[in-house]
Amino acid sequence: MIDLECRELVKTFDRFTAVDGVSLVVEKGAFFSILGPSGCGKTTLMRMLAGFETPDRGEVRIKGRSMLGVPPNRRPVNMVFQHLALFPNMSVAENVGYGLRRRKTPRVEIHRRVQDVLSRVGLGDSVDKRIDQLSGGQQQRVAIARCLVLEPDVLLLDEPLGALDLKLREHMKVELKKLQSEFGTTFIYITHDQSEALAMSDRVAVMNRGVFEQVGSPQDLYYRPETPFVASFVGENNRWRGRIVHRDLEGRLQVRTEQGMSLYASAAGRGWDRAGQEVEVFVRPEMISLSLSAAHEEMHENRLEGQVVNILFDGSRSQVLVQQHGSDQEVAVNLPQAAEFSGLSEGAPVYLSWPSNRSHAFPFWA
Amino acid sequence: MRRSGFNLGLWLLLSPLLLWLLLLILLPHVDLLLISLRERVAPREYAFSLGNYREFFQEPLYWRTFARTALLSILATALTLLIAFPVSYYVAKMLRGRIKNALFLLCLIPFWVSELVRTYGWMILLRESGLVSNLLQWSGLSETPVELLYNDGAITVGLVYSAMLFMVVPLITTLDSLDDSLIEAGYDLGGSHWHVMWEIVIPHAMPGMVSGCILVFMLTLGNYLTPTLLGGKDSLWFTEQIYTQFITRFNWEQGSAFGILLLMLSSLIVWLGLRLSRQSFAQVMS
Numbered sequence: 211m212i213d214l215e216c217r218e219l220v221k222t223f224d225r226f227t228a229v230d231g232v233s234l235v236v237e238k239g240a241f242f243s244i245l246g247p248s249g250c251g252k253t254t255l256m257r258m259l260a261g262f263e264t265p266d267r268g269e270v271r272i273k274g275r276s277m278l279g280v281p282p283n284r285r286p287v288n289m290v291f292q293h294l295a296l297f298p299n300m301s302v303a304e305n306v307g308y309g310l311r312r313r314k315t316p317r318v319e320i321h322r323r324v325q326d327v328l329s330r331v332g333l334g335d336s337v338d339k340r341i342d343q344l345s346g347g348q349q350q351r352v353a354i355a356r357c358l359v360l361e362p363d364v365l366l367l368d369e370p371l372g373a374l375d376l377k378l379r380e381h382m383k384v385e386l387k388k389l390q391s392e393f394g395t396t397f398i399y400i401t402h403d404q405s406e407a408l409a410m411s412d413r414v415a416v417m418n419r420g421v422f423e424q425v426g427s428p429q430d431l432y433y434r435p436e437t438p439f440v441a442s443f444v445g446e447n448n449r450w451r452g453r454i455v456h457r458d459l460e461g462r463l464q465v466r467t468e469q470g471m472s473l474y475a476s477a478a479g480r481g482w483d484r485a486g487q488e489v490e491v492f493v494r495p496e497m498i499s500l501s502l503s504a505a506h507e508e509m510h511e512n513r514l515e516g517q518v519v520n521i522l523f524d525g526s527r528s529q530v531l532v533q534q535h536g537s538d539q540e541v542a543v544n545l546p547q548a549a550e551f552s553g554l555s556e557g558a559p560v561y562l563s564w565p566s567n568r569s570h571a572f573p574f575w576a
Numbered sequence: 577m578r579r580s581g582f583n584l585g586l587w588l589l590l591s592p593l594l595l596w597l598l599l600l601i602l603l604p605h606v607d608l609l610l611i612s613l614r615e616r617v618a619p620r621e622y623a624f625s626l627g628n629y630r631e632f633f634q635e636p637l638y639w640r641t642f643a644r645t646a647l648l649s650i651l652a653t654a655l656t657l658l659i660a661f662p663v664s665y666y667v668a669k670m671l672r673g674r675i676k677n678a679l680f681l682l683c684l685i686p687f688w689v690s691e692l693v694r695t696y697g698w699m700i701l702l703r704e705s706g707l708v709s710n711l712l713q714w715s716g717l718s719e720t721p722v723e724l725l726y727n728d729g730a731i732t733v734g735l736v737y738s739a740m741l742f743m744v745v746p747l748i749t750t751l752d753s754l755d756d757s758l759i760e761a762g763y764d765l766g767g768s769h770w771h772v773m774w775e776i777v778i779p780h781a782m783p784g785m786v787s788g789c790i791l792v793f794m795l796t797l798g799n800y801l802t803p804t805l806l807g808g809k810d811s812l813w814f815t816e817q818i819y820t821q822f823i824t825r826f827n828w829e830q831g832s833a834f835g836i837l838l839l840m841l842s843s844l845i846v847w848l849g850l851r852l853s854r855q856s857f858a859q860v861m862s
């Protein structure tokens with residue numbers, strides 16, 4: 211069953227196109243994220259779903275019903291605002307009860323449902339507190355409870371964790387996902403943080419300059435990016451420019467980088483991968499296996515030997531910068547936490563390898 | 577040692593303010609009170625007496641003027657609020673950028689000319705040979721010239737007009753500080769225009785509304801020029817009575833008693849207003 215559907219949505223602010231032909235379909239109970247850099251039009255898109263902006267073209271349908279001309283207070287969607295927008299003159303319970311009071315729900319039932327939803331988000335004992343007596347994470351949960359108590363078809367969340375500090379954000383990430391599966395509400399979640407999107411979502415749309423570059427599962431985006439933007443925005447990358455030397459029968463490309471390294475890569479899309487074509491190749495540091503001896507247990511197509519140029523220590527996310535023998539090519543590789551690498555120092559010889567389907571080549575049009 | 581030094585510095589810093597309060601506010605009022613409580617028994621001889629106050633209550637003209645002034649001031653304040661609120665809401669919340677600043681300035685422009693000139697403008701419009709009268713005759717709505725001056729309506733219009741700025745400025749300031757997303761959240765959760773206005777906008781704007789009302793009420797109550805010019809000789813405004821006692825009758829004792837009564841009235845009404853709107857004075861004036 212489809213909860214929300216958009217067709218070719220366009221929104222222009224005096225000559226600047228903020229959202230440019232976005233279509234999306236979200237199924238009931240899904241956690242759908244929209245991931246994109248600042249200013250790419252995420253909030254504008256969400257405001258069209260909530261009804262605060264009218265699209266110049268295109269249509270929004272919720273549960274099959276067109277939302278054309280339906281004002282925000284009549285739409286079966288609710289929104290958690292970027293800065294929460296809790297009413298400062300009301301207590302926690304009054305904030306959560308606001309929507310129910312608007313629906314003329316009997317007072318006894320309002321009291322029961324407010325109490326119920328607040329204890330479900332873990333705030334059962336803060337009912338009578340003022341908003342400014344709550345911590346950031348608690349305010350967050352009040353904002354979500356205030357929407358969930360209305361049992362909306364779709365809940366829109368606009369970077370709801372943006373204002374929290376790192377630790378709390380990690381915690382709320384888990385919490386939000388749990389809430390979503392408990393309530394079974396369809397979530398549309400905006401973020402510019404890829405780890406939030408990958409960790410929580412069933413499906414993610416990567417947005418750039420007003421258009422969706424790719425829509426897919428977190429695994430799709432991570433392992434099979436379709437555009438250079440998706441490849442570079444989701445996860446970390448080695449990013450090399452080069453030229454196709456040869457294309458074999460299985461569609462594997464042999465590429466020579468500008469720095470003189472030769473490698474095998476898989477082509478994203480088809481029809482452009484002729485020899486001589488300029489390309490950009492993306493390889494994730496965590497896809498490359500690092501070894502201290504030439505004998506690899508796995509035989510990947512791409513193999514090279516070099517020496518350590520630099521070690522960037524960052525706990526579990528430490529990286530090693532390796533320079534290939536015989537070329538200027540530098541490769542960033544994740545540093546495994548195994549004991550044998552603990553003594554690794556600059557200048558040490560190392561061996562790298564990775565499969566061709568973990569290096570993605572995109573055409574580069576100069 | 578250090579503490580007394582600190583205190584000395586504080587007192588020095590505060591001294592201009594304290595002097596101002598003492599010399600220009602406190603002393604005159606104490607003097608006013610003392611004068612109002614005496615009676616001339618012989619030339620240059622005075623005795624303590626409540627006669628001036630008794631006179632006020634015994635002479636219907638006085639206390640009726642007093643009550644009328646209070647009621648008209650309250651009416652004018654309420655009207656000012658009713659007119660200023662939509663205007664301020666429009667300027668603060670519906671407009672953005674250049675046009676917003678331009679409109680805000682436009683609200684200020686009438687106050688660049690003196691109150692006398694502004695009131696005279698109303699006289700030009702409303703008098704028997706004035707613009708409105710001519711317009712009515714030209715359009716056939718009236719046969720003869722109409723006198724629109726010298727009635728309570730004219731006084732109220734003039735009072736509202738001359739006090740408008742002091743309502744608009746605090747209102748725009750408080751409404752401007754209301755986060756747009758609160759209003760949007762109000763709609764998003766199912767509120768109608770009425771609910772959003774009543775539960776979100778007005779509670780937020782309350783301090784601005786109350787401080788605007790206090791300012792306007794006090795200015796209106798103490799206004800002398802507008803009621804006299806637009807209401808004519810019989811405008812029956814209480815400040816006029818005070819003026820008459822001091823200047824025409826040269827009865828300082830009676831005039832002082834009226835002044836004290838007016839002060840008590842305005843304090844009482846402001847206090848009531850604060851109680852009714854559940855605001856504290858400190859909150860409203862911050």
Ligand SMILES: Nc1ncnc2c1ncn2[C@@H]1O[C@H](COP(=O)(O)OP(=O)(O)OP(=O)(O)O)[C@@H](O)[C@H]1O
Nearest residue numbers: 223224228246247248249250251252253254255402
């Ligand atoms: N009301 C408006 N008038 C003019 N331009 C606007 C308006 N709202 C948004 N824009 C422009 O549209 C673009 C997209 O804005 P939007 O707020 O949707 O970005 P975003 O993806 O939510 O960014 P962020 O992650 O910083 O919140 C921006 O360049 C912004 O300047």
Ligand SMILES: [Mg+2]
Nearest residue numbers: 252253292368
């Ligand atoms: Mg945004």
